[in-house]
Amino acid sequence: MARAHVITTVNGDPVEFLCDTEQTLLDVLRDELHLTGSKEGCASGDCGACSVIVDGRLVCACLMLGVEAQGHSIETIEGMAGGDRLHPLQTKFLEHAALQCGVCTPGFLVAAKSLLERNPDPTETEVRYWLAGNLCRCTGYDKIVRAVLDAAQEMRGG
Amino acid sequence: MAAQNGGTTNGGTRWIGTRPVRPDGVDKVTGRARFGADLHLPNMLVGKVLRSPHAHARIRSIDTSAALALPGVKAIVTRDDFDDLPSEFVPAGEMLINYRDVVRNVMAREKALFEGHPLAAVAATSEKVAKEALDLIRVDYEVLPHVLDIDEAIAPDAPLLHEDMITAGVEPPPSAPSNVAKVVEFAHGDVEAGFAEADVVVEREFSTQPVHQGYIEPHSCVASFAEDGQAELWCTTQGHFVVRGHCAKLLGMEVSKLRVTASEIGGGFGGKTVVYLEPLALALSRKSGHPVKMTMSREEVFRASGPAPGTWARVRVGVTKDGRITAGEAELKYQAGAFQGSPVQPGCMCAFAPYDLEHVKVTGYDVVVNRPKVAAYRAPGAPQSEYAVESIIDELAKRIGMDPVELRLKNAAREGTRAAYGPTFGPIGLVETLEAARSHEHYRAPLAPGRGRGVASGFWFNIGGETCATLNLGEDGTIALVAGTPDIGGSRAALCLQTAEALGVDVEKIRPLIGDTSTLGYTFLTGGSRTAFASGLAVIEASKDMIGQLCERAAKIWNIPVDAVEWADGEARPAGANAGEFDPLTLADLAGVAGKTGGPIVGRAQINAQGAGPSFGTHLVDVDVDRETGRVTIERYTVIQDAGKAVHPSYVEGQLQGGAVQGIGWALNEEYVYDEYGRLQNPGFLDYRIPVCSDVPMIDTVIVEVANPTHPYGVRGVGETPIVPPMAAIANAVEGALGIRFTDLPMSPPRVLKALEEAHIPEAAD
Numbered sequence: 001m002a003r004a005h006v007i008t009t010v011n012g013d014p015v016e017f018l019c020d021t022e023q024t025l026l027d028v029l030r031d032e033l034h035l036t037g038s039k040e041g042c043a044s045g046d047c048g049a050c051s052v053i054v055d056g057r058l059v060c061a062c063l064m065l066g067v068e069a070q071g072h073s074i075e076t077i078e079g080m081a082g083g084d085r086l087h088p089l090q091t092k093f094l095e096h097a098a099l100q101c102g103v104c105t106p107g108f109l110v111a112a113k114s115l116l117e118r119n120p121d122p123t124e125t126e127v128r129y130w131l132a133g134n135l136c137r138c139t140g141y142d143k144i145v146r147a148v149l150d151a152a153q154e155m156r157g158g
Numbered sequence: 159m160a161a162q163n164g165g166t167t168n169g170g171t172r173w174i175g176t177r178p179v180r181p182d183g184v185d186k187v188t189g190r191a192r193f194g195a196d197l198h199l200p201n202m203l204v205g206k207v208l209r210s211p212h213a214h215a216r217i218r219s220i221d222t223s224a225a226l227a228l229p230g231v232k233a234i235v236t237r238d239d240f241d242d243l244p245s246e247f248v249p250a251g252e253m254l255i256n257y258r259d260v261v262r263n264v265m266a267r268e269k270a271l272f273e274g275h276p277l278a279a280v281a282a283t284s285e286k287v288a289k290e291a292l293d294l295i296r297v298d299y300e301v302l303p304h305v306l307d308i309d310e311a312i313a314p315d316a317p318l319l320h321e322d323m324i325t326a327g328v329e330p331p332p333s334a335p336s337n338v339a340k341v342v343e344f345a346h347g348d349v350e351a352g353f354a355e356a357d358v359v360v361e362r363e364f365s366t367q368p369v370h371q372g373y374i375e376p377h378s379c380v381a382s383f384a385e386d387g388q389a390e391l392w393c394t395t396q397g398h399f400v401v402r403g404h405c406a407k408l409l410g411m412e413v414s415k416l417r418v419t420a421s422e423i424g425g426g427f428g429g430k431t432v433v434y435l436e437p438l439a440l441a442l443s444r445k446s447g448h449p450v451k452m453t454m455s456r457e458e459v460f461r462a463s464g465p466a467p468g469t470w471a472r473v474r475v476g477v478t479k480d481g482r483i484t485a486g487e488a489e490l491k492y493q494a495g496a497f498q499g500s501p502v503q504p505g506c507m508c509a510f511a512p513y514d515l516e517h518v519k520v521t522g523y524d525v526v527v528n529r530p531k532v533a534a535y536r537a538p539g540a541p542q543s544e545y546a547v548e549s550i551i552d553e554l555a556k557r558i559g560m561d562p563v564e565l566r567l568k569n570a571a572r573e574g575t576r577a578a579y580g581p582t583f584g585p586i587g588l589v590e591t592l593e594a595a596r597s598h599e600h601y602r603a604p605l606a607p608g609r610g611r612g613v614a615s616g617f618w619f620n621i622g623g624e625t626c627a628t629l630n631l632g633e634d635g636t637i638a639l640v641a642g643t644p645d646i647g648g649s650r651a652a653l654c655l656q657t658a659e660a661l662g663v664d665v666e667k668i669r670p671l672i673g674d675t676s677t678l679g680y681t682f683l684t685g686g687s688r689t690a691f692a693s694g695l696a697v698i699e700a701s702k703d704m705i706g707q708l709c710e711r712a713a714k715i716w717n718i719p720v721d722a723v724e725w726a727d728g729e730a731r732p733a734g735a736n737a738g739e740f741d742p743l744t745l746a747d748l749a750g751v752a753g754k755t756g757g758p759i760v761g762r763a764q765i766n767a768q769g770a771g772p773s774f775g776t777h778l779v780d781v782d783v784d785r786e787t788g789r790v791t792i793e794r795y796t797v798i799q800d801a802g803k804a805v806h807p808s809y810v811e812g813q814l815q816g817g818a819v820q821g822i823g824w825a826l827n828e829e830y831v832y833d834e835y836g837r838l839q840n841p842g843f844l845d846y847r848i849p850v851c852s853d854v855p856m857i858d859t860v861i862v863e864v865a866n867p868t869h870p871y872g873v874r875g876v877g878e879t880p881i882v883p884p885m886a887a888i889a890n891a892v893e894g895a896l897g898i899r900f901t902d903l904p905m906s907p908p909r910v911l912k913a914l915e916e917a918h919i920p921e922a923a924d
């Protein structure tokens with residue numbers, strides 16, 4: 001079957017790709033565009049390792065088809081740092097040692113960024129429930145939650 | 159010999175115990191870090207595995223002809239592509255594996271022994287074609303009755319997984335085969351005499367369910383075979399040297415022809431110490447002439463990679479009224495999965511390790527069942543047996559009216575105690591963790607009505623082993639550190655800190671990498687909590703080697719004898735007034751002139767690290783139980799553990815927190831659900847529910863430091879012990895809240911509800 005031609009925006013840049021109609025957005029990002037920062041932990045929407053932001057909404061890239069990216073704007077972990085400067089969340093994750101193996105980290109960062117965009121001053125409970133769709137098996141979440149709260153404070157200018 | 163003071167100032171440490179940003183950190187927060195599935199090679203094929211739908215079946219025939227004819231299919235391998243191997247046990251993690259079993263585990267031969275057992279693997283030009291090909295492979299099965307649980311497996315008329323399995327460790331050997339692979343026993347003293355001295359004896363039976371390590375990154379690898387028989391393998395593993403050895407054996411290769419590179423690893427917890435896909439990918443690549451990538455789906459990870467064993471235990475402990483434990487006895491039966499080799503032996507050895515006991519006896523049974531072969535999971539074998547013992551200790555404390563920390567302190571193993579499993583302990587920190595628990599604000603905080611507080615201790619051995627490291631001095635005085643232990647949780651940071659300390663140089667000047675199997679000598683895997691200790695010892699040795707060379711170069715420049723040169727604070731200095739007046743030479747000074755003073759400077763070490771100090775921990779937990787839903791909520795949690803010396807305290811805390819939360823999942827939720835056909839019903843993160851962020855509170859940590867005398871900075875392994883105490887601590891807390899003792903894990907809402915209902919039955923019957 002002919003592959004679909006898709007025109008979309010990834011991390012602010014215009015992108016075109018061909019994909020099979022059953023390929024997920026995650027497959028496309030990883031296998032066609034070689035943006036392997038988004039991870040596949042489950043392919044069923046349960047781990048959040050594939051988190052991306054589509055038109056401002058947090059989405060599991062494994063639950064969206066590549067062809068559905070047509071005309072939309074996708075943000076991935078690869079677009080999070082601006083030039084040579086890390087995003088405050090990235091800096092705080094490093095300072096707080098909020099990662100061990102780091103495979104969940106891109107998903108957590110994208111999800112946390114999406115949280116802080118809509119709620120710049122979340123409580124610990126709000127952070128925990130927002131991030132409940134992202135699994136981390138290494139850290140026990142403690143340092144992740146602290147890093148997000150600290151980044152939120154810094155981004156508020158506090 | 160040049161004088162060396164290890165670069166420390168005033169006997170203290172300058173780098174050990176600090177918290178720099180980890181050297182691999184930026185790659186991991188930007189998506190740059192390359193994990194197992196992140197490698198793409200030109201002309202790469204996709205490999206997929208056909209797996210048995212039956213828990214137990216004889217394989218009459220496998221017909222791959224239709225699949226091979228499918229356009230895009232480049233190679234298929236089955237049992238016919240792997241030579242059978244004789245029985246030979248080799249170490250994998252803390253356990254032994256038998257090559258005869260490994261070759262059967264990666265590809266079924268005579269029988270499929272669990273649902274998910276590989277039967278064939280296909281390499282094709284796309285995942286889609288590979289999957290279509292799997293559907294075209296015809297397997298003729300003779301379905302056999304299966305056994306999932308220990309009771310079924312040891313019943314006299316049980317179907318046998320291995321018709322030739324004669325129980326080892328029994329004298330005289332049984333005449334008939336069974337599903338019991340091995341019986342082990344550890345004992346000293348006379349337990350019956352000990353029980354006769356007791357005022358209170360408690361005996362109970364316990365069970366735990368298999369739980370998966372649950373690493374977020376599925377198994378993945380890329381294999382590439384060249385026409386001359388040399389091959390490269392990229393994979394996510396805890397030990398690429400071990401993978402090399404296993405794969406070379408299974409493929410009939412010389413190890414030097416196989417170069418294995420460890421990718422970044424997305425969690426392992428023991429589960430990535432064995433091979434699954436790697437030999438299949440290599441065989442497919444050899445047959446097709448293309449690189450082949452294979453990645454498990456999450457479902458495959460659950461169905462076919464090793465969980466920790468489900469277990470049964472009967473434990474009996476006696477105590478006097480004044481709190482002296484007089485005897486401990488345990489019988490443990492562990493599921494091995496489809497092939498022998500459950501961690502029942504370490505389970506037996508750990509069961510009573512926290513206690514100084516005169517009379518102790520532990521017997522263990524290794525039982526095969528039609529489930530995936532178990533793999534190591536963080537302190538393999540210990541959480542299950544210590545859960546049972548620590549539950550009984552709690553009950554005994556209540557029975558004699560003694561504080562549970564007090565009872566533990568009275569009987570705690572300490573330096574000089576003969577461990578229940580044999581050796582005599584050196585300096586250990588159990589007493590210190592218990593004292594820290596007793597004086598912790600958490601232990602004395604008032605408890606809200608209806609809540610319960612639990613405490614439990616735990617033990618793990620920790621290991622050393624074969625380890626290499628290299629320090630390559632760059633021409634500007636910076637250092638490339640090459641280690642052979644995959645970095646699973648920040649160990650590169652810990653190795654850089656130890657190197658910085660030993661050399662007396664800024665940690666920022668050291669860049670670490672994990673070398674492939676051709677860059678270093680054999681290095682055992684990341685497991686047994688050995689990396690910060692054993693690779694740490696290796697980088698310290700390599701630093702000494704480098705310091706020796708640096709002092710020689712300085713001696714040459716100054717034209718004085720080398721023993722008149724000392725190394726301190728990162729520079730060569732004349733050792734005392736008699737040596738002469740010279741300005742110190744820094745690492746950068748010496749590196750810059752290395753070419754003129756004798757050539758490149760490389761510090762090397764190849765060691766067999768001995769003397770890993772065991773680590774003890776004590777956990778405190780407060781729970782609340784919802785009497786309507788049966789849900790147990792962790793309200794507060796404190797982990798106290800002896801780290802010997804915390805090299806990078808943030809990552810030590812992270813180990814304690816992560817282990818505790820895995821234990822919380824084990825205690826409260828995680829279990830495998832099988833149907834009557836032996837098929838797993840919950841092979842996904844939705845139905846196999848590991849703790850999520852909103853399930854847990856902050857996890858407080860207290861690091862106790864009782865130096866390990868065999869390490870220059872006192873380091874002990876820390877990674878495994880924290881998963882040992884949570885199950886008992888939580889069960890003890892639930893008992894405190896409800897007055898009901900749970901002896902079967904998990905304490906999931908349906909089970910808690912059922913227990914609450916049953917607790918009311920006597921009232922209703924009255």
Ligand code: FES
Nearest residue numbers: 043045047048062
């Ligand atoms: S891979 Fe998308 S949620 Fe797990």
Ligand code: FES
Nearest residue numbers: 100104136137138
């Ligand atoms: S750091 Fe390993 S899964 Fe989160």
